[in-house]
Amino acid sequence: MVQSALTIRGLRYAYGAHQVVDGIDLDASVGAVLGVLGPNGAGKSTTISLAVGTRRPDAGTVEIFGLDPYRRHEETSQLAGVMLQDGGLPMSAKPLAVLRHLSSLYANPRPIDEIAGILGIPEFASRSIRRLSGGQRQRVALAAALIGRPRIVFLDEPSAGLDPQARAVVHDVIRELAATGVAVVLTTHDLTEAEALADDIVVIDRGRIIARGAPEVLRSSSGLGRRLVITVPDAPDPDSEAGHRFAAALSAVAPTTVQGTHLIAAGDLDSTAIAALCTVIAEAGLSIGDIAMQSQSLSEVFFDLTGRPLR
Numbered sequence: 001m002v003q004s005a006l007t008i009r010g011l012r013y014a015y016g017a018h019q020v021v022d023g024i025d026l027d028a029s030v031g032a033v034l035g036v037l038g039p040n041g042a043g044k045s046t047t048i049s050l051a052v053g054t055r056r057p058d059a060g061t062v063e064i065f066g067l068d069p070y071r072r073h074e075e076t077s078q079l080a081g082v083m084l085q086d087g088g089l090p091m092s093a094k095p096l097a098v099l100r101h102l103s104s105l106y107a108n109p110r111p112i113d114e115i116a117g118i119l120g121i122p123e124f125a126s127r128s129i130r131r132l133s134g135g136q137r138q139r140v141a142l143a144a145a146l147i148g149r150p151r152i153v154f155l156d157e158p159s160a161g162l163d164p165q166a167r168a169v170v171h172d173v174i175r176e177l178a179a180t181g182v183a184v185v186l187t188t189h190d191l192t193e194a195e196a197l198a199d200d201i202v203v204i205d206r207g208r209i210i211a212r213g214a215p216e217v218l219r220s221s222s223g224l225g226r227r228l229v230i231t232v233p234d235a236p237d238p239d240s241e242a243g244h245r246f247a248a249a250l251s252a253v254a255p256t257t258v259q260g261t262h263l264i265a266a267g268d269l270d271s272t273a274i275a276a277l278c279t280v281i282a283e284a285g286l287s288i289g290d291i292a293m294q295s296q297s298l299s300e301v302f303f304d305l306t307g308r309p310l311r
């Protein structure tokens with residue numbers, strides 16, 4: 001049985017009258033990456049702060065390996081590594097001093113040289129945190145989250161602002177964590193990253209989970225993620241009367257949109273519907289240039305779900 005590292009049920013939180021987390025249920029499993037996606041202001045960071053026990057929920061429960069992270073913060077902070085967006089690093093300290101200090105708080109820390117080496121920290125170790133670039137600070141914050149050998153890590157946009165090389169290193173580190181049995185909760189705006197790393201994804205919008213599943217399931221569930229594209233080179237101008245008639249005849253068969261010479265029908269159409277669309281095209285005296293089933297990217301699926309782009 002897959003062991004749950006994080007269990008959240010009925011979580012609610014409001015800033016004053018603003019309900020930001022509105023009944024969230026989620027689970028993160030050991031040895032797996034859970035991707036948490038959602039547009040700006042969706043409530044992701046607030047959910048993470050409730051999950052790690054730095055805020056107290058208004059309602060609902062959170063358990064990290066069976067412990068309430070708010071009431072038993074001392075114990076759960078030994079189990080959980082946290083990398084937040086603002087970093088929370090002391091500005092005047094140097095990276096290795098920060099890691100040495102944190103390392104002293106854990107019973108069995110990772111060797112500092114090892115984690116610093118993996119993340120390329122030695123190349124800027126002589127400077128204080130204040131004098132590091134955003135990407136360099138990110139790497140120190142990630143090392144800080146991992147130094148205590150956590151059994152679950154919360155990574156809030158860990159690769160935002162990193163150059164491609166550093167980003168690839170961070171992705172390798174995340175894969176390695178999951179492969180060694182760590183539960184990873186990864187908040188990201190980067191859908192390519194989510195598809196590449198996450199075993200499961202939850203999409204949060206306005207404080208609620210509006211979709212969940214493995215990336216490939218999310219893309220294919222309820223017809224989302226697939227669309228039929230028929231190219232009609234001589235399609236009439238959509239604003240002309242012929243264009244209106246053509247669009248109406250198509251829509252009588254299946255929900256379609258005409259974009260220039262492309263006729264697009266969302267969802268998985270069966271062969272009868274595809275044949276009926278072809279008949280409409282032939283009866284309008286038009287020919288077909290190409291027919292293709294396309295997979296939508298996760299980003300297009302996301303837009304369909306929330307009505308908003310991720311950024």
Ligand SMILES: Nc1ncnc2c1ncn2[C@@H]1O[C@H](COP(=O)(O)OP(=O)(O)OP(=O)(O)O)[C@@H](O)[C@H]1O
Nearest residue numbers: 015018020038039040041042043044045046047085
């Ligand atoms: N300390 C706070 N006091 C009042 N409102 C807050 C506070 N922190 C966040 N909010 C509001 O709560 C909502 C959710 O914010 P949150 O940071 O959880 O979203 P998010 O999904 O992490 O967004 P982003 O992708 O931009 O990081 C936003 O409308 C935000 O303005």
